[in-house]
Amino acid sequence: MNEKILLAEIAELKKRLREKEAALIALRQETQILQENGLTNTEIARYSRQVILPSIGVTGQIKIKHASVLIVGAGGLGCPSGLYLAGAGVGRIGIIDYDDVEITNLHRQVLFTSSDIGRPKACAAAEHLNRLNDSIQVVPYKVQLDSSNALNIVKDYDIVLDATDNVATRYLLNDACVLAGKPLVSGSALQFEGQLTVYNFRGGPCFRCIYPDPPPPETVNNCGDSGVIGAVVGTIGVLQALQVINIILDLPGIMSQRLLLFNGINMKFRDLTLRAQNKKCAVCGPNSTIHHLIDYEQFCGSKANDKNPNLKVLEQHERISVVDYNEKISSMPHLLIDVRSAQEFELCHLEHSLNIPFKTLSNNKNLEKLQKEINENHHETKNIYVICRRGNDSQKAVKIMKNFFTNSDIQIRDIIGGIHAWTYNIDTSFPIY
Amino acid sequence: MSSSSGSQQQVRVKVLFFAQARELAGVSESELLLPARLASNDLKGRLISEFHLSLIGGVFVVALNESFVEEDTHLELRESDEIAVIPPLSGGAFSGQVLVSFRMCYE
Numbered sequence: 001m002n003e004k005i006l007l008a009e010i011a012e013l014k015k016r017l018r019e020k021e022a023a024l025i026a027l028r029q030e031t032q033i034l035q036e037n038g039l040t041n042t043e044i045a046r047y048s049r050q051v052i053l054p055s056i057g058v059t060g061q062i063k064i065k066h067a068s069v070l071i072v073g074a075g076g077l078g079c080p081s082g083l084y085l086a087g088a089g090v091g092r093i094g095i096i097d098y099d100d101v102e103i104t105n106l107h108r109q110v111l112f113t114s115s116d117i118g119r120p121k122a123c124a125a126a127e128h129l130n131r132l133n134d135s136i137q138v139v140p141y142k143v144q145l146d147s148s149n150a151l152n153i154v155k156d157y158d159i160v161l162d163a164t165d166n167v168a169t170r171y172l173l174n175d176a177c178v179l180a181g182k183p184l185v186s187g188s189a190l191q192f193e194g195q196l197t198v199y200n201f202r203g204g205p206c207f208r209c210i211y212p213d214p215p216p217p218e219t220v221n222n223c224g225d226s227g228v229i230g231a232v233v234g235t236i237g238v239l240q241a242l243q244v245i246n247i248i249l250d251l252p253g254i255m256s257q258r259l260l261l262f263n264g265i266n267m268k269f270r271d272l273t274l275r276a277q278n279k280k281c282a283v284c285g286p287n288s289t290i291h292h293l294i295d296y297e298q299f300c301g302s303k304a305n306d307k308n309p310n311l312k313v314l315e316q317h318e319r320i321s322v323v324d325y326n327e328k329i330s331s332m333p334h335l336l337i338d339v340r341s342a343q344e345f346e347l348c349h350l351e352h353s354l355n356i357p358f359k360t361l362s363n364n365k366n367l368e369k370l371q372k373e374i375n376e377n378h379h380e381t382k383n384i385y386v387i388c389r390r391g392n393d394s395q396k397a398v399k400i401m402k403n404f405f406t407n408s409d410i411q412i413r414d415i416i417g418g419i420h421a422w423t424y425n426i427d428t429s430f431p432i433y
Numbered sequence: 434m435s436s437s438s439g440s441q442q443q444v445r446v447k448v449l450f451f452a453q454a455r456e457l458a459g460v461s462e463s464e465l466l467l468p469a470r471l472a473s474n475d476l477k478g479r480l481i482s483e484f485h486l487s488l489i490g491g492v493f494v495v496a497l498n499e500s501f502v503e504e505d506t507h508l509e510l511r512e513s514d515e516i517a518v519i520p521p522l523s524g525g526a527f528s529g530q531v532l533v534s535f536r537m538c539y540e
Contacts, residue, residue: 167521170521188521188522189522190452190522191452193451193452193522194522195519195521195522210494210501211492211521213490213491213492214492215489215490215492215520215521216488216489216490216492259494259519261451261519263451270499270517271499272494272496272499272500272501272517272519273496273499273500273501274494274501275501275503
């Protein structure tokens with residue numbers, strides 16, 4: 001039996017399973033016994049371990065039941081947040097993600113299983129959350145949040161949880177929450193570090209109060225570029241869920257005007273006091289200039305998603321396709337420089353390539369070394385090709401190298417589409433990450 | 434010249450770096466000799482120039498003893514005060530590793 005047939009059979013069985021589960025939920029709901037305190041017997045049993053806490057009680061559980069939370073991003077933050085919020089019995093959870101599940105997500109996005117690969121994240125997440133708790137409503141949105149839809153979605157929820165991974169969406173969500181008057185529980189994590197804050201909560205500062213200007217786009221990376229450890233991003237996601245519960249229950253200790261920093265290497269938590277609301281804030285200040293959502297990709301100079309990178313730094317003649325490069329490999333003396341990090345290089349690399357991580361190229365000493373090496377040992381080398389993962393850094397690297405090798409007759413070009421293009425067009429056995 | 438000039442008293446403060454700031458500075462903490470009284474904008478400027486932070490374009494939080502430092506304020510620093518430099522985390526990582534040696538490829 002081949003893989004294709006097996007996958008089709010599994011998909012069919014799952015579909016039938018979902019139908020039977022839905023029928024079971026409907027049947028059970030008909031036979032629910034509702035107590036005078038407003039909870040059903042199933043809810044009493046399910047939530048008993050938290051209801052017996054003095055700061056929750058039945059009143060608190062009813063508040064949680066009637067609360068609605070919008071999770072923006074079903075990633076490393078949104079998955080663990082969603083699990084704890086569904087577990088706690090938040091009555092309505094919206095979950096937004098435009099993306100499909102990929103194998104590279106699974107080490108940290110704990111809602112998904114291997115068999116979800118290729119499915120829309122929002123739908124898979126909603127299904128898993130409902131499997132954990134069938135007495136709550138989970139609403140999946142398979143959309144890219146943008147200025148045209150953000151306010152409409154945000155206004156339907158009490159609290160918004162920012163579990164996104166890019167700057168443009170963070171500004172968009174912040175402004176939407178200010179305009180709609182919703183608290184924003186914001187988390188972020190990269191590599192071994194995490195941050196947590198609550199914005200726009202009872203007169204506290206918003207994201208723009210703290211960061212009026214976006215970071216320069218060329219300095220902004222994401223988990224795909226920089227890496228992240230699952231348990232660190234999970235820690236922040238779980239803390240976001242806890243903040244949401246505390247807001248619903250009106251408990252103290254909300255991280256408004258505070259910033260929690262977590263470092264997973266030295267295991268330190270730090271709690272900073274942030275500024276109060278910025279009177280000059282463009283969106284929440286008294287003289288605000290932003291009264292409706294703007295173009296955030298333009299404002300930040302960066303895309304709201306990392307799909308289809310289309311950086312165009314070089315002219316066509318400064319680039320080469322993987323097909324043309326493949327033809328030249330054996331016939332022309334050249335130098336192939338791979339500008340990915342040492343760790344990525346170790347994962348996989350083309351034969352005979354030389355690893356000079358992009359981040360080290362700005363150091364002139366490294367370029368001088370390269371020049372010396374070429375002059376001494378490889379003076380016949382007239383062609384340098386530069387490759388990276390997807391063809392963005394390689395273009396920037398060519399620019400840097402061209403600025404340095406001004407007086408030489410060496411041709412420097414980048415390989416369009418990088419290692420990814422190599423796998424798709426030349427060697428399908430080459431790993432993709 | 435900024436208001437940090439003059440012959441006033443200097444204090445040694447501890448500087449902590451987070452996320453991308455740590456990678457640009459190349460260390461997770463350092464020390465800095467600063468005038469005891471200085472403007473917050475001058476502090477930010479000194480941090481950028483001393484620790485190669487210009488790449489992140491001033492988009493970071495500065496905290497003094499775990500409290501946010503607002504722009505256009507005057508600071509009174511004391512010996513062993515702790516200053517933290519915290520960029521937003523959606524900004525990525527910058528690895529400051531120095532290349533040790535080269536191997537050449539194709540002959």
